[in-house]
Amino acid sequence: MKFVASRVALAVVALSAAVGTAHAQGTAAEGIAKYREMLQDGNPAELFEMKGEELWKQKRGPKMASLEQCDLGKGPGVIKGAFVELPKYFADTGRVQDLETRLITCMETLQGFKSEDIAKTAFGRGEMANVTALATYVATASKGMRFNLSQKHAQEKMMYETGKQLFFTRGGTHDFSCASCHGSDDKRIRLQDLPNLTKNPGDGIGFAAWPAYRVSNAQMWGMQLRLNDCFRQMRWPEPKFGSDATIALSVYMGVNAKSAESIVPAIKR
């Protein structure tokens, strides 16, 4: 049986979009929804998950150790359920950390890598790419579980409140805040639906959908990169990797998403 595979899905969308009447709007939306549905099967995120699992178990770094003793908040080596409780306060570092910064802490303490060096590495390169793969692996272990971030510690509460205030802060050349796009129900930018992140946007949406594989550029994006690119398009200056601003916003979104189901690793356009 011989066949030539081609981008059938895109052809479906292209055909639908060519119908130039008011009906076209509905057809295009349907076409895109169908395309996305077809993409769910065989999410390339699984390739990153596989890589992440390898990296978790492999002895690496100056200390030639694996990450199998890494404490992501539920005890050393406990991966299942960790993702849906992050970010949270960690006593050993004295700060609230998200998945990516916590993985880097473990890469430093267990394997001997230098966290500042990793934080300065561009997304998709070197050890930063490994952090993304590891984050995909760890997050996938919580797939189907519901978000349940702690708001017990004073720093966790402070992160929520500052995250909320930052969410509404207007800045950049366009006076955009996060709320400009994500502050209302049922809005979209071009044809991309925008979840309202000031409240629980529902299962598998918003905070519950990252890390995700982005088909348009074939890249795996964790929440740090997702936030980074938001600020770029808002015409703000760049958030530093793992900075308080990024953690605060993640806490705000994560707490708002309480009991929403995680579908990570998701797939996006």
Added chain:
Amino acid sequence: MADPMRIRAAVAGDETTVRVLMSHIMEPGTRRDAAGALIPGHFIRDVEATHNGKVVLEAAFSGAVAQNPFLSFKFKGGAKGDKVVVKWVDNKGDTRTDEAVIA
């Protein structure tokens, strides 16, 4: 060797469904870089799947197939525990072979 494929195979009745996720850059050869020069093509050319040594699928891919290709196909026969082997060869001669057990 190139990054591993992710293969899953399951039998229902007399039909086996195989789903393969391949890790490959699939550069078409028609894109240009910032300087305007053509980026050389680097893509999977041939795909072959066998079941218990017998060929059940042959495919000819081209640069038109997207990065990290996902391939799903069915064949008659196959039983739980049987081996399905998938092999790809790209236009540079790189190759990758992986296998899965039918669930």
Added chain:
Amino acid sequence: MKKIHSLVLLPVVAIVLSACSSAPSPADVNKATADMLKSSFQARGIAGLNRLNQDQANAECAVADATGKPLDEKMSKAIEEANMKTVKWPTDGKFLGDWKEGEKIAQSGRGLTWTDTATTENGGNCYNCHQISKEEISFGTLGPSLYNYGKLRGVTDPNSAGGKAIVEYTWGKLWNARAYNACSQMPRVGHMAILNQKQIQDVMALLLDPASPVNK
């Protein structure tokens, strides 16, 4: 720094922590957020840290959005008046340019990000938020539909005395939306130099020229 918790001490520590971990005070939150804006961000490319300097409108509107309490009348009027003063009318007296160019500008989302350069030609990003022509189905809903903009407002001749008020309002709105709505979510296209005078003239034509597809 390694902190050691013995099982015996844990319950005591937990009680003490929960007793003193009440909600942070608004003053503390304000300070922490202000600190965050300074320390969590870095300049990159053409996006400098000065972009986070808050003018009064941005500071007041952020609070209004966060609390859900709109600005009081006095504050709104003051902001609108201050922003009206920034509106620069066309130096050549021409309000409308070429709608074909206007459509290109409305489609383009380029410019002013840290991956753009100082010489990038900025786009208006208009379709991100607005429906504009009927043909373009890829439009956002963050802003109201602008389809039939001129037609709906009875502007059959933008150069006539009858059309003057709408033409000037549209120019002012594009130049600085805050002049009409203190906490507008619309970028201050002219005032923040997102688009230059010629580009705004072209966008004006897209909206108001009877020959533009928007008014067909």
